Amino acid sequence: MAKNKSLEHGCLACSFGFDFKRRGNLTRVRDSVVAYTVGNLLTLRDVKTQRQTYLRSAEGGNIGLVAVDGDGTHIAIGENGAAPRISIYSYPSLELVNTIHGGAAACYSTGKFSPDGQLLASVSGLPDYWLTLWDWKTAKTVLRAKAYGQEVFDLSFLGANSERMITHGAGHIQFWQMVKTFTGLKLQGTLGKFNGEPLSNITCVLELPFNDMILTSTEYGALLIWVDGRVQYKIMRANASSDDEDCHGGSIETMIYINNGSVILTAGDDGWVREWNIDEIRRVISSQSKGVVCMKPISERSIDGANIRHICALENKLFIQDSGRGLVCSLDDDDMERPVVSAHSGVITACETSLNSTHLITCDNIGEVHCYDYLSRAFLYKSRFSCSATALTNVPLNVNEDGRCIVVGFADGVVRVLVRNTSSWRLALALKPHAHAVEQFTWSSDGEYLAIAAANNTVFIFSSSSFASTLQFEPIGFIRLSARPKKIFWDGESIFGAQIEDEMHCFAVHRDLGESRKDSYEIDVTPRITTDVETKNAVDESFSAITYDNSYCVKICKSGSFEVHALSDASPSNTHSSIDEALCIYPEVEAIDTLSAQCASIEEVLQRERAKELSEEEAAALIRLSSLVALCRDEFNVIIEENAKLPREMRISGAELLVDDTQMRRIREDSVHWLKATHDKLQSSVMCAESVSNQLQKSYYDKIMALPRMIHSSSEALTCSSFALRAGSEGDWQTTTVAEATVHECEQEMRVVHVQNTCISENAHERQSIEGSEMSSEARRRFERLRRNEELRKLEKAEPLKDQTDDSEALKRDNLGDGFPLRCVPDSRVPPEDKLTTEGKLSELRYVDGQLRGNQSRFNREFDCIDAKDAVTDEDLISLCHLKADIIARSKVIELFRIVVHRELSVMPEYDVKNTEMQNAQRQAKEEVETARAAVENAQTAVNDQQTKLEGQNGVKAEIEATFDKFMIPGVPRAALLKVFHKRVVNKTEQKSDKGDSDSDLDSDFDDDSYYSSSDEENGDTCPKGCDSAVYERVCDLRLQRIEAMDAITEIQRALDGKKKIHDAALKKLRSLEENVRVLERDADAFEKVKQQSLNGLRTAFVLPVSCVETSQGDMDDMIIFSKTRLAELENKVVEWDAEVLKLKRQQQELKREHSSLIAQRSAKAKEFQSLQRKYSETQIRKFGKLIVLEDLDKVVNNGQGTEDLRDKLKVQELENARELREIKKDISNVEREVLNLTEAHTTCLNELLALRSVKV
Structure with a gap:
């Protein structure tokens, strides 16, 4: 089959195909005529006579628009491509009537x-x-x-x-x-x-x-x-x-x-x-x-x-x-x-023409194989398979004499041989040489070999034969190529070639290669590589083909259609038509197609069979070896028994009986291997135990910094123990304090501790002096009472602030940003930048724990100093005991602080969610403000640019008018030229660019009243009388320049107005966003105030034994003493108040629900009002073209001045305007006469001057 022959001398005979993906690709032309498109071809089909008429697009582009008028006399075809056009044809003559562009x-x-x-x-x-x-x-x-x-x-x-x-x-x-x-x-x-x-x-x-x-x-x-x-x-x-x-x-x-x-x-x-x-x-x-x-x-x-x-x-x-x-x-x-x-609904992937008849075979990517008769222009039949068809080739006539067999390759690697019948395809053979898509076929010149190339860079070669009208393929093997071939071909009868990049790889192929196969079909042969080889019968990738008799050329389109062109230099031949019709039916039964993508290829089947054979051989060899070993073992046992029956001196030793020590070595090796495995297992257990020990030490022991120790005095009469401390340095808690005020409070507390240590030492000496002196019991009790009162006052200082209303100035200072007081340290403040959060409270807790650990660490250091002495005296131990008692008391106070912080920490998660939401809202609002500010700046820049352009164009307009004034020399008819200069005309460029636009759009672009100041009768397109034509032409040029300048000014002004609107909208949005940020900041400050006040309102209680409280008569002056009856009355009153508070809370909740429902109703009413307002505005615009203020209209209607009065006033105004217009025209005519007189005088002077000059010459 010849290919790639030029179509320049051919005419379109018929077109097969239909664009099924196109919506509405059936257009009614007349009662029995329908039109459809494929690519750039329009087909007009008479469904009664089956006659087809073709119309190709004028520029060759694909057709995108097909329209038929109501009476079917005109057809419009719109093309696709660069600057497409619409062509109007008459029907049925198909003559071009008009062409539309743009x-x-x-x-x-x-x-x-x-x-x-x-x-x-x-x-x-x-x-x-x-x-x-x-x-x-x-x-x-x-x-x-x-x-x-x-x-x-x-x-x-x-x-x-x-x-x-x-x-x-x-x-x-x-x-x-x-x-x-x-x-x-x-x-x-x-x-x-x-x-x-x-x-x-x-x-x-x-x-x-x-x-x-x-x-x-x-x-x-x-x-x-x-x-x-x-x-x-x-x-x-x-x-x-x-x-x-x-x-x-x-x-x-x-x-x-x-x-x-x-x-x-x-x-x-x-x-x-x-x-x-x-x-x-x-x-x-x-x-x-x-x-x-x-x-x-x-x-x-x-x-x-x-x-x-x-x-x-x-x-x-x-x-x-x-x-x-x-x-x-x-x-x-x-x-x-x-x-x-009937046509392909997918993409045609391959095409072949019959070698001896007028049949045409195609296949597509959805698995359909079609058969056509291009001479009778008819579709015959098709078959569909489960996988897309990728390649197609005819079986040569020297293999299949009737020429009705084809070989089709599919994407799953299956190759099927189909026989063309009178009414359908018959499957003759199906095989699977590849596991990947088949790409190319090529036959040797004698038809003995068929090469099939696949997408995995392999080529399978078969030997073909035909016996009793049955086509048979015998696999020879496959060749693995280094890359995917561009073309495969046969050079002669037994040389297979493949073009890879710019090289030709040639392989010698013969039937003996398949006979030497044992374990695989792969052919291990070294190619001969050349760079300049004549490749005959190479497959061309072009989608065009010539029929066997060179009478038609088939052109394949990617849209799923193809065209048959009759060649002018050949005539169709029907030499083999009778043979094809006579051999139209095969007597054999159709083959069963069981191959699919899941089936194994020929090579895979061979590998599976070979693996099965090997496994069977191995099993048989193992059985034979086991039988032989059993026989040898029985014979050896008999020899050992006979040897044991012999006398001792005649017996053979065990070493001599040991024919092969391989088994002993194997036993020893197994023992060594078992010992090594046991050792590794034991070592692994030891390592696991060490890991567990390290984890326990890290989890428990390493967290303890010091264990309690005991110290005894030299007399063994007194003892003292140290504190048990958790791991951690003293500086850890100092770096995690809540705020600078808390750090300041810590330093102050340390100074107090130093002072109290001094007091403790003094009190210790005082106790020693008291105990050593002869003080009475009454004095001793008074001293202890004073000491406990002092400690009670310290506890009262640690209580929360109960009332902040007494200090209004301090509250104002808090609101202004000095922060809020801490309950655990009342004199310190939380600065505004460190808001109350869970993390902040955790820092406070770490700070309190650090204080407790620091006090105990200082005592342990003092304990170590005394323990380091060679001899510990009773005085040292008594001082150490007093110091420990003081540390214990301070630790109790710190633990009370810790209880307060824990109580606050338990309620902090309730506020963290809202705090996070407010922070996210503030951050988002600030980002929106930054974005809006950038938009305002960009809009302002755009406005400035447009203003600069406008100023430039105004300067150009002024220069043009100044140039016009320069031309107005004496003797030139200025009034007439001024009318010409101000007359509105359309330049040629504008006519070309705006040819399709309406005149109203052109007129609306100008707002200069001077363009409409004169009528067409007064200002013609001819040169005014008394004016030089060169001056007139120059004025016309200036007029065009002025019109262009005015157009540019109008466009720039329109763009400037738009930019200003954008700038105003962006500025308005920026102000709204900034106000939103300020509102969010105020809400955040109010929330912080509410949160701190709620924390200050928390109540923390702790229990003190009565023995810890001792008061005197003087200490009871500030106390209120209640009887049990009075206390019961107060408790009953508190219960009543609680019930009343609960009732008020319920009422408040009901009022809140009612308030919420009223707000929802108000929102619904507001939406309804907005909808009615929008409908009201749309109705007014639809009726009147603009919004009408009805109040003003009522005022006009209800006013005493009626329509007649307004009409009279209008007439008076029109008369006044007409009078003023007549006066203006009269003044203009007077000025024109004066100009004419001056022009005549100037003309006379010029004539005299010219006469004098001519006399002199």
């Missing part, structure tokens, strides 16, 4: 003729998405607007006029209407609202014949009814056995009217075709105002394997575009399905 930048997606056929609507695709209305007869733009920013599937005109349209597509539907504005007609689009329904792609739309309703499809299978741009109803299919279901099980792709508009037919991805009665739809939606309505279809039909993309109605037939089966079929009234077009 409707799209890259492609067209859809288009329609208006109902009256006067307009053509087109929608462009990515990147511009323009909706354009054309006067296609003059190729001029009527209206244009931006469509939705995603793909538009289709558009429709509503009703019989051209003023309303609908566009729909990916996730949207848009309603369009022509509206009259003060600048002319405009296209106004309104985006449809789904009203809570899931957002969906809308593929088809129908206009219902009642109540101005629109019916649309969805991608999830429901039908939606739209009213006034909103979803009003949702139609679902009623189901008696279960809940209501969607109308279809997938996307609804098409909807049409049938039976004279009384029935709607729907179809989609699920393969169901259902019919819905229009009257039933009207009835169910009239029963309710909105929501879901359920109804049953009047009929339904399921098509197995179908994926219906479109249905087109012609006469009494329905033509179905089915992408699932790759079929266009027709349905008659009797529901009989008849195929019309």
Whole structure:
């Protein structure tokens, strides 16, 4: 088969294919003619005569738009590509009528003729998405607007006029209407609202014949009814056995009217075709105002394997575009399905023409193999397999004489041999040489060898033969290549070649290679590598082929279609047609196809069989060896028994009987191995025990810094023990204090401890002196009472602050940022930057623990100093005991502080969540402020740039006017030229760029009244009288420059206004965000105050034994003593107060709930008011074009001055204006006469001057 022959001298004979992925690829032209596109070719098919007419796009680009007018006399074709165009053809002559440019930048997606056929609507695709209305007869733009920013599937005109349209597509539907504005007609689009329904792609739309309703499809299978741009109803299919279901099980792709508009037919991805009665739809939606309505279809039909993309109605037939089966079929009234077009629905991967007949074979990526007769232009049949087909080749005639066998390769590595029959393909052979996709085939010149290349860089070679009309393949082996080959070929009869990169690898192949195979099919042969080899019969990757008789050329398109071109230099030959028809049926039974992707390849099967054989041989050898060992053991046992029966002197020793010491060595080795394993196991246990010991030491012993010890005096009369301390340095707690105030308090406490230590030593000496003196018992008791009172005052200082209202100045200072008092250390404050959190309280707890550990550590150091002495005296031990008693008392006080901190720590998690939320809110608000501030700066920069541009353009305009004034020399008609200079004209550049725009848009860009100061009769396009033509041309040039400057000033001013609006909006947003930050900061400060006050209100109680409290009569002056009866009364009163507080709290909760409900009602009323206000504004804009202040209108209506009075005033004002206008015109005419007189005088002077100059010359 020859390939890659030029198509320049060929004409299109027929086209096979259909673009099933294209939505709505069946377009009705006339009652029996339907049009569809494939690539850049439009096919017009007469379904009655089966005659096909082809029309290719003008520029060769793919066709994106096909539209037919109502009477079927004109067809519009929109191409895709750079600067695409729309071509208008007449039908049936197919003559080019007109060409439209400028409707799209890259492609067209859809288009329609208006109902009256006067307009053509087109929608462009990515990147511009323009909706354009054309006067296609003059190729001029009527209206244009931006469509939705995603793909538009289709558009429709509503009703019989051209003023309303609908566009729909990916996730949207848009309603369009022509509206009259003060600048002319405009296209106004309104985006449809789904009203809570899931957002969906809308593929088809129908206009219902009642109540101005629109019916649309969805991608999830429901039908939606739209009213006034909103979803009003949702139609679902009623189901008696279960809940209501969607109308279809997938996307609804098409909807049409049938039976004279009384029935709607729907179809989609699920393969169901259902019919819905229009009257039933009207009835169910009239029963309710909105929501879901359920109804049953009047009929339904399921098509197995179908994926219906479109249905087109012609006469009494329905033509179905089915992408699932790759079929266009027709349905008659009797529901009989008849195929019309059958083609590939996937991508064609290979193509071959018959070697001796007019058949054409193709395969695609969904596993279909098609057979065509290109001479009769008919599709014959197809077969579909489970995996995509990747390669295809004919069986040579010297192997298969009738030429009806083909070899097809698939993506799972399977190769199938198919025989072409009269009505179907017959499977002759199936084998799997590869585990990866088959890519290429090549036959040797004599047909003896077939090489099959796969994607895993291997090539399997078979020897072929034919016996009794049966094709057989004998595997020789496979060659593993170094890389994927570009081409494979045969050089001669036994030299296989493969092109890898720029090198040719050649292998010598013969049948003996397969006979020497034992364990694998792999052929170990060294290739001969060359860089310049003539490669005959090399497979070309081009998708074009020449038929066997050189009469036709087949061109394959990637879209799944192909074209057959008749070559002018050859005529078709039917030499083998009779042979092909005679041998149309094979007598053999069709082979069973059991191969799949899970089946093993030939090499894998060989490897499995070889492994099975080896395992069987090993098992047999093991059995034989076991039997031999058993025989030898029995014989050896007999020899040992006979040796034992012999006399001692005649017996053979055990060493002599030891024929082979291998077993002994093995036993010794096993013993050594067991001992080593036991040693390793024991060592592992020791290491595990050491690890556990280290963990226990780290967990318990290492955490103890000092254990309690005992010290005795030299007389053994006194003893003292040290404190047990946990591990940790004294400096740890000093670095984790809550705040600087707490550190200051710590230093102050240390100074107090030093003073108290001094006092303790003095008290110790005083106790010693008291004990040693002859003090009475009364004096001793008084001394002890004073000491306990002092300790009680210290405990009272540690109590929480009970009342802060007495010190208003201090409270103000707290609010201003001096912080809040700590309960455990009342004189210290928490600074504002360290707010009360769980981490802060943990730091306080560590600080308190550090104080306790520090006091005990100092005592232990003093204990070590005394213990280091050689002899410990009683005085040293007594001093040490007094010091320990003091440390114990201080530790008790610190433990009370610790109880306070623990109590506060238990309630801190309640505030941490809100504290975190407030911090996150503040951080987010500050980030928004920074972003808004950056936006304000950018907007200000943009405004400054536009102002600079505006100043520059104003300077250009001033320079142009100054240049004009320079030309106005005496003798030049300034008034006439000034009118010319100020006349509004359109320059050529503007005419080219804005050819399709309306004049109202051009006029609206200028606000200079001087452009409209004179009429066309007074200012023509001719040079004024008395003016030099050069001066006139220069003035015209200046006029164009001024117009360009004014256009630029208008554009810059418009851009400047937009930038100012953006700047104002950004500044407003920034101020709002800054205010929000300030509010959050105030809330945070208030929250900190509330949190500290709640902590100060916590109550902490501890128990002291009565023996620890001793008071005197004088100490009771500040005390209140209650009797038991009075205490009981107070307790009863407290219970009553608690009940009253509980009742008030319940009332408060009820009031809060009522307040919340009132707030919700107010919010609902506010939303309703806003909705009514918005509706009120929309109504006013729709009726009056702007918002009307009704109060001012009432004032005007109710005023005593009526309409007649206003009309009289208007007439008076008009008369006054007319009088002033006449005076101005009179002044202008006087000035013009003066200018004319001066011009005549100047002209006379100039003539005299010229006469004098000529006399002198």
